[in-house]
Amino acid sequence: MASTNDPFQFQEFEEAGNLLEANRDAVTISIEEDNIKPDKQRKAAGFTPDGDDEDPLASDDKTELLSGPNKSVPFWTFEYYQRFFDIETHHVKERIIGSVLPWPGKNFVHVHLRRNPDLYGPFWICTTLVFAIAISGNISNFLVHLGKPNYKYTPEFRKVTIAATAIFSYAWFVPLALWGLLLWRNNKIMNLVSYSFMEIVCVYGYSLAIYIPAVVLWIIPYEWLRWCSIVVAVCLSGSVLVMTFWPAVRDDHPKVIIAILSAIAVLNILLAVGCKAYFFSKPEAVLPADSSAATGLTKAPSST
Template identity: 45%
Template structure:
C-alpha cells in the first residue's frame, strides 16, 4: 500500500503540465515554467518579408557615408574648384587682418590657413594690388611732372602689364619653389632631433594661400607711395616688408628649424623686400620722369640755329645783289 502511494506521489511530482502563458489565478502563487521554444521571427530573406522591405527602404534613403564634397570630381568641371573658394567674407577679412601684423601668441598658418586654405582671397588681393599700383603709379607720375610746363602727361597703360607680371610670378612661382625646397630639406634630415617634427610641413595650396594674403599689406601702401617724399617712401617699403615678412617667418619658422634656417630667413625676407623695393622704384619713386637736357647740348643747338639763320641771311642777300646787278 505504501509502495503504491509512493509511486502515485512520485508520478504526480514529476508530471509536466502545460500552462497557459497568461494565468491569473486568484491566490495561486505557484511558479510557472514555459518550456516551449521562444517565438521569434527570422529575417533571412528581407526582400520577401514586409518588415525587411521597410528596413531596406530606410537604408536606401540614408545618405552615403562619403560626403558629397569628397567624391571624385572631374578636373574640367567647375565643381572641382569649388573647394578652393569655400570661404565667406568674415574669413577673408580675418585672414587679411592677421596677415599684416605678426602675432606671437598663435601661428597664422596653423590657426587661420590650415583649417580651410583657399584661393579666393589671394586671387582678388593680387588683382586689387595690380590696379592699385597701376592707378597710383600714374598719379605719382602726374605729381612728379605737373610742375613742368613743357611736359605732356598721359596715362601709361603698360603699368598694368608690368605689375601683373611681377605680382603673379611672385605669388605663384615663389611658393612652388619654397614648397619643393622645404620637402627636399625635410627629407635630408638624419639626426633624431631633426626628425622630431612638431609641425607638419605646409602643402602647396597652403603656401599659395599664405603668400597671396601676405601681399594685402601693399594695397594701402600703394596709396601712400603717391606722396612724393623720398624718405617716407623708403620707410613705407621697409615697414611693410618687416610686418608682412614677419608673418611669413612666424608661420614657417617651426618647419625651417635646422641648419638651413638662416638661408630660408634671408631668402623669404630678401624676396619680400625686393618686391616692395621694385614696386616703389619702378612706379612711385620721387624723381622727375622728364629727362633733363644737358647744357652743352643746349648751347650746341642754339649755336647751330644761329649759324643756320646767318647762313640763310647771307644767301638771301647774295641773291638780292645778283638780281639788282
C-alpha cells in the same frame, strides 16, 4: 448546459444593437479608427510619421559630406579649385587682419587657415595690388609733372601688365619653389610640421595685403614717406612669412634654416623695392622746348 444568467456566456451582436436602440446617446469606440484618427490629426497639424521626418535635401547633404572625402578630383579640373573659393566673408576679413597685424608666437596657418586654405582672398588681394600699383604710379607721375607746360600726360597701360606679371609670379612661383624645397627637406628629415602647396599660396597671398595701403601712400611725392611705408610693409609681411614657416624648418640644419628664411625675407624685400624703383622712380627733369635750340645753335660768324 450553461445557465442563462452566466456572465461568461457568449452574447450575440444583436443584443448590442438592442442596447444601442435603448440608449441612443451612448458613446461608441471604433477600434479600427483608433490608429487612423491620430494619423489624420498629425497630418492636419503638419506632422509627418517618423520615416518622413528627415528632409531629403538634408539627407543628400549628409550623404555628400560622407562621400566627399572619398572623391579624388584631378587638380587640372575646375571642380578641384572650386572648393578653394567657397569661403565666408568674415573668414576672409579675419585672415586679412591676421596678415596685417601679426601676433608673435602665432602661426598664420594654424590660427587662421585651420587646414582650410582659400584662393578667393589671395586672388583679389593680388588683383587689387596690381591695379593699385599701376594707377598710383600713373597718378604719381602726373602729380610730379603737374604745372609744367612742356609735359604732356600719357597714361601708361603697360604698367598694369608689368605689375600683374611681377605680383602673380611672386604669389605663385615663389610658393611653388618653397613647397618643393620643404617637401625635399621633409623627406630627408622627418619633420612634424608640413604645409600643402595651397596653404603656402594662401599665406603668400594674404601677406601682400599690407602693400595695398602702402602703395597708395606712394602717390605722395615724398621719398622719406615712401621709404618709411616700405620698411613698415616689409616688416609686417616678412614677419608673417617667417613666423609661419619657422616651425617647418626649425628641426633642420642651421645653415639650411638660415638659407631658407633669408631667401623668404630677401624675395619679399626685392618685390617691394623693385615696385617702388620701377613704378615710382624719380622723374627726370624736363628741359624747355627751346633750350636745345638756345644751347645747340650758335650764331654763324659774319663773312665780312
